[in-house]
Structures are given as C-alpha cells and as structure tokens.
Amino acid sequence: MWDALYAAFAGTGWPLALLAYFLVGFAVGGATGGGRSRFMTALGWPLELTQRLAGTTGLPYLFLVPNLLVFGLFTFSPMFINVGFSVTEGQSILFEQRDWAGGENLTRLLSETNPDTGGENREDDKFLAAVADTFVFVIFQVPIMVLIALVTALVLNREIIGRGFWRSVFFYPVMLSPVVVGFLWTLILKRQGVLSLTLMQWGWIDEPIQWLTDPSWTMFWSVFVYTWAHLGFYMLILLAGLQAIPKDLYEAAQMDGTSDWRVLWRITLPLLMPTLLVVMVLSLIKAFQAFEELYAMQVRWTSLVAYIFETSGLRGQPTANGLGVAATASLLVAIGLILLSLIQIYLTSRQNR
Known part of the structure; x- marks a missing residue:
C-alpha cells in the first residue's frame, strides 16, 4: 500500500x-x-x-x-x-446572430395568419391541439391519481401483514427512470406485446391492438402508466399526513362507537385536507409537465412539453423561428404553472388559518 x-x-x-x-x-x-x-x-x-x-x-x-x-x-x-x-428570431442559439422580434413569436404561435408569409398559420392549430390534449390528460389523470393515492395511503396506514413490504412495492416505480418505465410498458402495450398476445390467447380479442396509437386507447393507457409511475410519491406524502393525525382522536371515536365511515369523513379527511391540497396541486403541476414516459412510449397525442420539444428543433429538422416559438410557448406554460403554485400557497395559508 x-x-x-x-x-x-x-x-x-x-x-x-x-x-x-x-x-x-x-x-x-x-x-x-x-x-x-x-x-x-x-x-x-x-x-x-x-x-x-x-x-x-x-x-x-x-x-x-x-x-x-x-x-x-x-x-x-x-x-x-x-x-x-422568446423575443428574438432566427435559427442560431447565439443572441448576436438573432434579430429582435418583440411579440412576433407570440403572433406566430397564436395568430390565425402567419406574419411571415401572410397565409394560413398552422402553428396555432398545433399548439391549441397540444393544449387541448394536455387538458384532457390532466382532467382525467389528476383526480384518478389523487383518489388512488389516498385509498392506497389509507390502506397502508392500517395494521396489515407485510405493511413495509407493500409500501416499498407501491413506491418502487418512483425510483425507476421515466425512460425505463416508458420502454417497459411499450413492451407490454405494443401491437405484438404481452397484453395483446394474452388477450388473444384468452379469446377476448381477434387481432392484436396497438394500444399506444389507437385513438380509443392511447389516452387511457397514458393516464394509467403515468399514474402507475408516480403513485408512490403522492402516496408517501399522504401517508405522512395520516401519521401526523393524533391517535387519541381515533381512540375517542372508537370509545364512542363511531363507525369507520364517519371517522373517515369527520376526522381523517378534514385533518388530512392541507396535505391533500398539496398533493392535488403538485400532481396538477406534474401532469402539465408530463413528457418523459409519454415520449418513450410514443403515444399518439402530443403534450405541451412534447410540442415545445419538437418545435424547438431538438427533434427533427429545425425551422426558421421554431426556437423562438417554442420559447414563447414554454413561457405561457410557465405562467400557468406559476399561477397554480400561487393558488396552492394561498389555499394552504388559508387552510392553516
């Protein structure tokens, strides 16, 4: 040595x-x-x-x-x-090679007329379609995520056999890389994947289905996979909130002969509401930022982050003003997320008062 x-x-x-x-x-x-x-x-x-x-x-x-x-x-x-x-235009990432644009990129993003050619602007349709798809995803994913996380936390907070093991099982997907999650579920959901072959063997379907690109199924599986991947994080937060509730309240309710449903609605949920509010806002913000798992699975619909990613030229052929348009779109998304954060802060402070 x-x-x-x-x-x-x-x-x-x-x-x-x-x-x-x-x-x-x-x-x-x-x-x-x-x-x-x-x-x-x-x-x-x-x-x-x-x-x-x-x-x-x-x-x-x-x-x-x-x-x-x-x-x-x-x-x-x-x-x-x-x-x-967002306020300059051109393909270069160097500001000295970019021209001042002011609000032109916002016009390119939202106007029905292309300010460069004077013809029909297709960029606004692409952006609004991404906004609509993302809102549909958020509307379904966030309530499902919060509900399942709440039920899971309530179950895992009880005295059950192997409680530590089941907590680890539900939290394990959070530790996986989003790309790994996407490829894992792609192997299951592709046309010749495990799910289609299994259903065909059982006689439930006659031919394989491409679950991730079929318009009838792509949004369902997007919500399912995203909820599966992030459920453990929100479950852990709610579990911490449940364990912070004083035990003597439950003991007093048990002595009074209060039913389990009444304990849930009168004790557990009111005292868990501040934590539940944080989980709702965090899951809402995270759903608007959904990208990695969806990109790895190559779902048919386009999220806001995927639109920004593609428009900026990071994938595919860069366009003349794509970087500025993508930057403007990201600022609009950021403003929306900031508003959601401010709402969370306000509601949390109000709840505490």
Missing part, C-alpha cells in the same frame, strides 16, 4: 501542500487537548476560521451559497435565456 501511495505522489507537490495545510491548521486553529483533538482541529481549520469571521448567524448563509449558485446556474439562467429566445 505504501509503495502505491509513494508511486502516486512521487514527483508532485501534494505531500508538501498537505504538510503546509496541517501546519497552517495547527497555527491558526489554536487546538488544545489531546492529539486527536489537535488533529481534528487542524483538519477542519478552514471551517473554524470561517465561523470566527462570519459569526454564528452568518455561517448558515455561507453554507447556502453553493446551493444558490447551482440553483441560479441551472434554473434562473435558463429562464432568462428562454425569455431572450
């Missing part, structure tokens, strides 16, 4: 740098006590020095700085860049 360490650091300045680090630590740290205490003080002298300079109140903010930098780099910077794309 020592030969390997010697070979790794031979000819480098790391040993001297490490020695200088500890010497500075012993000098600056002012360690007292035994050898172990002195060594740990010398090892963490930058933190000790920072705490002395920043004080007790300033140190937490220093720990928040790296997170704020990463958050700003990967969240706020793309947001401002997206705003820049």
